[in-house]
Amino acid sequence: MSVLVLGIETSCDETGVALVEDGRRVRSNVLADQQTLHARYGGVVPEVASRAHVDLLHPAVEQACALGGVRLGDVDAIAVTLGPGLAGSLLVGVAAAKAYALALDRPLVGVNHLVAHVYANVLEHGPLPLPALVFVVSGGHTSLLVMDERGGFRMLGQTIDDAAGEAYDKVARVLGLGYPGGPVIDELARTGDPAAVRFPRALLEDGSDDFSLSGLKTAVARHVRTAGPAVHPADVAASFQEAVVDVQVSKVLGAAKREGLDTVLLAGGVAANSRLRARLGEAADGLGVRVLVPSPALCTDNGAMVACAGSFALERGERTPLDARADPNLQIVPGVGRRAPRHPKRRSRGGGG
Ligand code: KG4
Ligand code: ZN
Numbered sequence: 001m002s003v004l005v006l007g008i009e010t011s012c013d014e015t016g017v018a019l020v021e022d023g024r025r026v027r028s029n030v031l032a033d034q035q036t037l038h039a040r041y042g043g044v045v046p047e048v049a050s051r052a053h054v055d056l057l058h059p060a061v062e063q064a065c066a067l068g069g070v071r072l073g074d075v076d077a078i079a080v081t082l083g084p085g086l087a088g089s090l091l092v093g094v095a096a097a098k099a100y101a102l103a104l105d106r107p108l109v110g111v112n113h114l115v116a117h118v119y120a121n122v123l124e125h126g127p128l129p130l131p132a133l134v135f136v137v138s139g140g141h142t143s144l145l146v147m148d149e150r151g152g153f154r155m156l157g158q159t160i161d162d163a164a165g166e167a168y169d170k171v172a173r174v175l176g177l178g179y180p181g182g183p184v185i186d187e188l189a190r191t192g193d194p195a196a197v198r199f200p201r202a203l204l205e206d207g208s209d210d211f212s213l214s215g216l217k218t219a220v221a222r223h224v225r226t227a228g229p230a231v232h233p234a235d236v237a238a239s240f241q242e243a244v245v246d247v248q249v250s251k252v253l254g255a256a257k258r259e260g261l262d263t264v265l266l267a268g269g270v271a272a273n274s275r276l277r278a279r280l281g282e283a284a285d286g287l288g289v290r291v292l293v294p295s296p297a298l299c300t301d302n303g304a305m306v307a308c309a310g311s312f313a314l315e316r317g318e319r320t321p322l323d324a325r326a327d328p329n330l331q332i333v334p335g336v337g338r339r340a341p342r343h344p345k346r347r348s349r350g351g352g353g
């Protein structure tokens with residue numbers, strides 16, 4: 001008998017709803033994109049995001065059912081992102097998921113957003129070859145972890161300041177490229193020279209598994225200011241991206257080697273970056289390490305990854321009580337993590353997954 005899970009994702013500015021069968025087969029994956037709403041502010045405005053989730057969520061559920069060719073009553077369980085993310089946004093998804101669970105009399109399973117990003121690999125590649133090294137790079141996180149055979153996590157390192165996606169978004173803003181910055185920089189960098197400007201590579205050789213991107217971001221801003229009208233945006237984009245990717249590739253493969261792991265699971269919105277995918281893949285090949293990464297559309301926030309992670313949690317017997325609360329600071333490994341900033345307003349993505 002197949003198991004059909006409804007996945008709800010509202011941790012930041014994407015209203016994602018999906019139906020996934022048996023943790024693997026995507027019946028439908030609806031994304032109600034809020035980017036045009038936030039673009040004029042140059043970043044996600046939390047109040048605008050949560051209000052939009054309220055408007056968009058139920059229609060997205062109806063659309064997911066229609067596209068999947070099922071009735072809501074056919075759903076066997078509801079999976080929802082409990083955190084981390086923006087408090088108001090999470091709240092909308094969690095409240096709705098509880099209402100569906102109650103009305104349909106189906107189990108509820110709360111999912112960690114970063115874990116859901118990792119499970120997007122299952123949708124793409126099938127059962128995960130575990131243990132594996134996990135690298136989650138998103139708008140709110142840069143985390144290097146080991147995932148064990150039972151799906152548990154051990155944190156190796158993370159960013160000590162800006163997350164990867166946050167840095168892309170901030171640099172894009174400095175270059176006047178709009179929001180979200182990652183895809184635009186990725187595209188623009190194709191026409192630039194990655195060796196044009198030598199930007200700093202923080203913590204590259206310190207032997208740690210931690211990351212730091214605020215110095216790089218400041219160096220780019222300084223360069224753009226100094227260059228003035230002579231600035232070459234494509235060269236700056238390519239040089240910035242190269243500095244980010246150099247450190248990422250070196251740290252990820254260094255950790256894989258040290259931990260004796262021959263599989264890397266890449267995940268999160270920044271895993272859509274073409275340069276990171278290409279360079280990590282090439283470098284890993286030379287070392288006999290396999291890199292698995294979801295297709296770009298499954299790297300960025302979506303409901304299917306939540307449904308998938310929820311399916312696995314259900315199979316392990318996990319259930320979330322109806323009085324569970326959204327947790328903006330939910331940790332992937334309890335006690336180890338970066339807390340959401342205290343003043344989330346007008347930042348690019350921070351605090352999100
Ligand atoms: O995982 P995600 O969709 O949302 C969060 O959980 O935060 O990640 C969004 C982040 C944004 O900062 C966006 O600029 C970045 O992922 N991103 C990219 C690319 N596509 C999205 N960064 C670099 N290159 C890309 N192609
Ligand atoms: Zn995310």
